Amino acid sequence: MMEPTVSGDQLRAVVGTFPSGITVVTVNAETGADIGLTISAFSSLSLEPAMVVFSVDSNSRSLPHLEVGAFVGISVLAEGQAEIASRFARRGIDRFEGVETIRDEHGPMLIDGAAAWFVGAVVNAFEGGDHTILTVEVHACGANEKTRPLLYQRGRVHDWAD
Template sequence: MGTRLQRGRPEVAARYRSVLGHFCTGVTVVTGMSADGPVGFACQAFAALSLDPPLVVFCPQRTSRSWAAMASSGAFCVNVLAEDQREISTVFGRAGADKFAGISWTPSATGAPVLDGALTWVDCEVSVVHDAGDHVMVVGAVVDLGPVRETQPLLFYRGRYASHAELDPRGWSGEVLDNLLTWQRQSEWS
């Protein structure tokens, strides 16, 4: 068995990023409303958590000003970005200026922004927030779900954007994995 990694060492952080960078993720923008208007940030630490009840989880940095601004509203919307939305991811991945300048959006049922052109979206109310190291883990109770746009998702792999075709040039095999939370079970097909 290996030894436990020592915290606070730059070489540990670099190795951690390298290893976990090999886990391909989708790219989302988490949005919400603050007293000053819409706020949001790019987030790849997002996942489905539970089917019954429907819950999702995302993990913003503890120092995120965008999360701090939207947290008091008690609601957020996770916008799953499409492959053609790399620029939107870049805008929301940076700190600073008005990220919504030039971005079209509509309010969800909770009032959180739904970005035009998103692959899909998940509108939520905050259920619970847990401390998680230098991040917090936000569990959201799903209020509404968006339609799914017929296009490929924006992916992030090994520190850069990637397309589905780049990751698997052979194409999708059509295999069904019954134990994955976000995929239909065989019994749901009939």
């Protein structure tokens, strides 16, 4: 087998040319505390059953709360919500402070005004290099047709160009 010659920095630069949305993933921990983090590696996975997938740095302090069976909320951030993306990526702060949220009946918070949202249960966790890949069976979802999602490209947050 051929040895890879691509560095992490090179891969980040090239993959970064592909724009993605920015999501905030939330879970209500067993302690009753709300946990939330910014995720850019998110995608649809399956239509039957309805599933999505996202990945989390394996060293993330939030990862232990995203165990199989946990109900998660996934908010696809909208234009104008760049500060929320930044806030949920920071450490050592109350990430929910000052952020308008809606609590789903299954427990996780959703970001109010998001472009789209999903609620579901984590069904699998797989090791994927320095990240953990989580698959989620979607129990409910919706979209705000009046807004556009926030974009992430080349390490920066962008609104859509008109």
